[in-house]
Amino acid sequence: MPDLTTPTFTDLPDPKPTGSATAHHVTYGKLMIPQQQILTYSSDEWERFIEEWADSQKSSYKRVARFSGPDDMGIDVAGFTDEKEIYGVWDNFQCKHYKDPLGPSKAALEVGKILYHSYQDHFAIPRKSYFIAPKDCSIALKKLLGDPIQLKKYVFNNWDNICAEKITSTAKVELVDDFKDYAEKFDYSIFTSKSTLEIIGEHRKTAWFAVRFGGGLPERPKVIPPPDEVQISESRYVEQLFEAYSDHKKASLKQASDLSAWQELTDHYNRQRELFFNAEALRNFARDKVPPGTFDELQNEIFHGVIDIEAGFHADALIRLNAVTFAAANLPLTSNPLISAVTIQDKKGVCHQLANVNRLIWKKP
Template identity: 50%
Template sequence: MTAQEFENGPKIDPVLVIQTYDSGVWETFIDEWIHSLKDEYFSVMRPTGPGDKGIDVAGFTDDKKLLGVWDNHQCKHYKNPLSFGVVAPEIGKILWHSFNGVYVAPRSCAFIAPKGPSTTLDLLLANSDNLKTEVIEKWQKMIADKITTTQSVELTGDFETYVNDFDFSIFSAPAPRSVIEAHKKTPYYPGRFGGGLPSRPVAESPPDEIEPHEIAYTKKLLDAYADHKSQSISCATDLNAWSNLKEHFGRSREAFYHAESLRVFVREKADPGTFESLQDEIYDGVADTCESDHADGYARVVAVTDSAQSLALDAHPLNKSALPKDRRGICHQLANDGRLTWKK
C-alpha cells in the first residue's frame, strides 16, 4: 500500500464504481461521455420521460439531426448483465419508428449497461444475421406489445419487408471497461474516478508583441509602474529605463500565459467550472491584500501576487496543478477581467 492508500483505502476499480450507480446517474454518466465527443457530433440530444421512441442519448453528425446521420446510445441499468429480452423491445422501437419516418434509422445503436451484455446477447450481437433471425422469431412473444402503448405492432406487409432488409449490424453492446476508457477522455472522469489530472503540456512563451487578449492587464501593469515612478509610462518600451520593471513585466506576461495554458488544459480534462472556481478562491484570498493601503500600484501588484503564491488551496482539486507561476498569472487574469485593480 502507498501512504495515500493506507489513509484513504485502496483505489476502487471504475468497473465496480459504475455498478453502484442508479439509472439516473448512469444515464448522466453516458451523457457526459457523448457530450464530450465534440469533434464527432454536431449536437447531442437527451430526451427524458416517456415517449422517447427508443432514444436515450442521440449524437447528431449534422444539422439534419434525426433525419440525418446519427448514433443512438441506449442507457440500460440492471442488476444483471443485459439479456436479449431487455434489448429486444428497444430494437423493435428502432425498427418501427424508423419505418414510419419518425427518424432515419441510426448509424449505430449501442446498448450500454454497467455489467455489459450476457454471453447469449453478446454472441447474437456479434452475428447480425442470427440477431435478425432471433428478433423475427421472438417478435410476437417479446416485442409486438412493447413498442407503443396504443397498439400491438404486427410483423406483416411492408413493415415485415423493411425488417428483413434492415441492417442489424448497427446494434451493439460495448463492454463496461471500453465505455470507461472512452469516458476517461472527458473532463468529467477525474471527478468520478479520481486519479488526478495527466501531465500538463509545456506552456507557450508570450510573443514579443502584446496580443489583443493581453491589453487590459498589461495596461494596468504599465499604470502601476507609472504610479511607482511618478511619471508617464504608456508602452512596454518605456520600461527600458528600469531593468527591474522590465523584468517584472516579462515575468508577469509569462505567468499570464502559464495560467492561460492551465485554463485550456483544465477545460478539456476536468468538470466545467473547475478552473473558474480556482480563480474565485484566489480572488477571495487576495482581495483584502489588494484593497489594503500600499505605497503605490507596483507595490500593490507585488503584494497581491506574493499573497496568491502563499494561499492554502488544499481543498481545491487543482491545488497540485496550480504552480506558483500559475497563481501569479491568475492574478493577472483577474486584472484582465476587471476583478483586480492596481492603482491606489
C-alpha cells in the same frame, strides 16, 4: 482414535501484506478501478455518467443529444452527422441501466422499437445502434449481435411475447403485412454494442474523468512563452502594469520601451507576462481535464485570498501589486480539483487575470 465430537481448531496465520501501504491508503482506502466503480452505480448515477460520456462523442458528430420524448423509441442518446439530424445519417446509443448483463429479451424489445419507428418514418434508420449497459451484454446477446441472421430470427420468434405490446403505449404492434416485409429486409448488422471498457476509454477524454474516477490529473503541457507583441486578450492587465510603474516612478510610462531606464522594471514586466501566460495555460488545461467552472472557482478562491491586501493602504501601485502577488503565491489552496496542477506562477498569474477584468486594481483613485 480421535474423539469426533470434540472440535479442533488451528490458529489463523498472520495476514500477509498485499503491497506497500501509503498515507493515501490510510485516508481513502484502495482506489477502485473504473470498471468496478461502474458496477456500484444506481440508475441515477449511471445516467449522469452517460451524460458525461456523451460529451466525448461531440468531436465525432455535428450534434449529440439526449432523447426526451414521451416514448423513447429505442433511443437514449443520438449522434447526428448532419443538419438533418434524426432524418439524416446518425448513430443511436441505447444506454439503459440493468442490474444484470443485458440479455437477448431486453435487447429484442429495443430492436423492435427501431424497426417499428423507422418503418413509421419517425426517424431514418440509424447507421449504427449501440447497446451500452453497466455489466455489458450477456454472452448470449453478444452471439446474436455477431450474427445478424440469428438476431433477426430471435426477434421474429419472440415478437408476440416480447415486442408486440411494449413498443408503444398506445397500440399493439403486430408483425404482419407490409411491416413484416420491412422487418424481413432490414439490415440487422446495424445492431452492436460498446463494452464498459470502451465507454470508460472514451469518458477518459472528458473533463469529468479525473473527478469521477480519481487517479490524479495528467501532466500539464509545457507553457508556451508569451509572444513579443502584447495580445488584445491581455491588454487591460498590461495597461494596469504601466499604471503601476508610472505611479511608482512618478513618470508617464506606457510601453515596454519606456522602461529601458530601469532594468528592474523591464525584468518585472517580462516576469508578469510570463505569469499571466502560465495562468492562461492552466485555464486551457482545466477546460479539458476538470468540470466546467472549476477554474473559475480557483480564481474566486485566490481573489478572496488577496482582496483585503489589494484594498489596503500601500505607498504606491507597484508595491500594492507585488504585495498581492506575494500573498497569492503563499495561499494554501484547499479543495479545488486543480490543486495538484497549480504552481506558484499560476497563482501569481491569476492575479493578472483578475486585473485583466478589473476585479483587482493596482492604482487606486
